[in-house]
Amino acid sequence: MPTASALDLPRTPTGFQQVFHALRAHTPRRGARLPAEPRWRSDFIDRDATGARVALQEFGYTARELSTWRGRTDDTAVVGPFRLLTEEGLGRLTEVCEQLEGAAQRTRFIATRRVRSADLLSPFINNMIRDRGFLLTCSRLVGVPLIPHPLRVPTAQINYSNGRGGPEIVRWHRDGMDYVFTVQLSGYDDYEGGRFTYFQGRTDEFTGVRAGDPRLREAPCGDRGATLFLHGSRIFHAVTPVTRGRRVTLVISLFCPYFARQDSNTFWHLAGDDGISATVPSWLRLKWPVRNAPVDFSLRAASPVITWDDLA
Template identity: 80%
Template sequence: MPTPPRGARPVSGGTSALDLPRTPTGVQQVLHALRARTPRRGAGLPAEPRWRSEFVDRTAKGPRTSLRAFGYADAELGRWGRRVDDTAVAGPLRLLTEEGLAALTEVCDGLERAAGTTRFIATRRVRGADLLSPFINNMIRDRVFLLACSRLVGVPLVPHPLRIPTAQINYSAGQGRREIVRWHRDGMDYVFTIQLSGEEDYEGGRFTYFQGRTDEFPGDGPGDPRVREAPCRERGATLFLHGSRIFHAVTPVTDGRRVVLVLSFFCPYFARQDSNTFWHLAGDDGIPATAVAWLRLKWPVRNPAVDFSLRAGSPVVTWADLDRD
């Protein structure tokens, strides 16, 4: 049995966690793609705080767990020279200062009016939040923020070049609405979640993941000890997940309100190994909104660090940057 990430614990009532529905696959996934519509674009906020690099907590550190602890072999890990892409989970930790967290919360609360509903993965969400909010756009393209995220994961990161999935806000509320996040693995490899609600604000809404290979899910059935809860219910708690290699879900919020910002990043050096699949994206955003952007993502490049950074409208982050103080 692999050693669990520090602070993680088996889910109490594991049966209910495994009873959550899974994201549709195969023909059902294609049908979702045919029915899906490009996320609507609201007017954003009439006014919002200004992003500042000082909002990043430069002392942010947290526990890190390797993909090997999830059962992945060395030969399955991405490599660039002597560098290995081996982080499965990092955190929880505090990535933003209190002032930065308050400003981000204000922005995400204001964007709730643009939220749409879907039955694909997350029930109620805003996709492409950075296209609506200058604050979020500037945050995820700020060099200080990107370096902090990259150093936590151990690989150079830029915002994902596919713009619609880059920043998503998930909203969940109780009162019988049963808003959930289904069991799924992400189309993106590098995913950060930032809790904007504290555990005192809601009941349920537990971030749950399967500590094993994706081809082993759902393991031995209800009560499988590899179904674990990440201890990230504190407001401001930030968790990294190698999303494409880990099945995860969020249990229903039974009371109160839970808001989480989900950010998807991209490592230019592992562009050719990127796990993104067309139908995974199209199931959320529809075929027309996905086709052109996805094909551009697959174009060959000569200098991945520069080319993909330009596509994402981001500063360039390199391996050398990770080694500097």
Template identity: 70%
Template sequence: MSTTSKGSGRAGALALPQAPDGFRKVLKALHARAPLRSARLPAEPPWRSRFVSTGAAGPVTSLQEFGYREEELWHWKGRADAAALAGPWRVLTDEGLDCLATVCGQLEVAAQDAGFTATRRLRAADLLSPFIARMIRDRDFLLVCSRLVGIPLIPHPLRLPTAQINYGEGRGRQGGVRWHRDGMDYVFTIQLSGYEDYEGGRFTYFRGRADEFPGPGREDSRFREADCGERGATLFLHGSRIFHAVTPVTKGRRVTLVISLFCPYFARQDSNTFWHLAADDGIAATVPGWLRLKWPVRNPAVDYGLRAGSPVITWDDLR
């Protein structure tokens, strides 16, 4: 699977608007609704570590290839945070993918319509789903993701944006995602539908620096479409540094799980801003997690791991 193919979705992506920014984020935050934290849901299948595809491998594109300079990368004792785009690859077995798709289908009853980036979604899915909560805190799962990207990763200590399910349908409702950069740095998107299930819904990104993004509707040879048409395909994106969008679903149904991970060693460089998060979840829901994220730490791997309810992942684990 190639991450640099150009496809028919490019024109549709260029026509998408850009997500609110600047003062518009503040206005959005004043009207944003916090995600649901409880709902009546059917029983889930249990999570099993055997659902992780430990042999996952795929191409990696560096931030330098997007135009970022070496001195702009984050470093920890000689190790660089250099991955911009990785995959697609499979991180779950067929059995695990089937269970995850079932869980995400059941969770749609708690989804909400939103006008920020995606149109219909469920934030904080791991707070409703024991399956998703255990999956993203499974040591084998985290090790696979960490080794593919080359840095130690754990679930983000900010719980509300850690796991989001996007639901796109071509039934009179736009199922696309506006042009935006993520507040999160390390974002993994798992496709729970394949191209055979829908039309449109193409993941498109700008292969260049964020400050060179030409804006929606303008032609540029650096727009790319990621080849994520296979059910189960997982794509990593350094979300805060890369503009990306998803074209509207014009027919059928597209479901994705978006997981935001966190590197404790680069916590001081974390790209999240308060107003980006509040624009998604509202001010009152954002404040508690934001304060926990900023508490001082002595041992990043341990302290942030505890805050995220995660196993400890260190540089030594990547060998």
């Protein structure tokens, strides 16, 4: 069980503070280029990926609160950890993320140092998250058709944490995104601290949580390459500060076009992270009306179309 110090971490700003962060946020960089990036290959995917699954009902959500589409229910809360990439694929991804660190920016919203919209900087990451085999593997793990999120800025984020004694911004938060995959590019041998912690309960119950509550859980993500799926908008979670060494993770946000009308993102949550000017065009791409959701949203995300039939 996580320690009391994990529970003492601050929470993400809300209300007026969220607007204040939106006004101060920096537009994510777009100009970085890798000197010699490896090519993405579909055989980097671990097609046999599987992991333990926890349902949203086990977090206290009722059937009426779950998203549904023609009898299909979005009820997965957590999957994993599992291996999403082969050892070779993980090595190439780690190489790419290490080289992108020069584009990292500091932020005071949730994480300290990160690269947002990494897929717009890296052809490797762009091709990986738009590979049909990759999307099918992720979709089958979660049980709903998934594509890259049409909100292009937060779709792929690299987080860098260094335990050098300096202050780190680490907060309890829930994501704007519903379908979030976190890939560990470092392992416990590389750092101390950095424990992924979450609350196995409804988000509206988190305020009253005290140390020792059995619903505070630590995800066993200590192995390099371990991947965890979290229904980010429905679950409060945090990462404890890294006190020694170096922790690098890639966070991928996917999207189910069939549940687009029930998407959990709010404008000010996104703007608090990236600023208003960067959020407006992405927000329009998400909210613009569609006639054929799987096709139209896939076009907006430059993605293959994934349907319910593909999950069979």
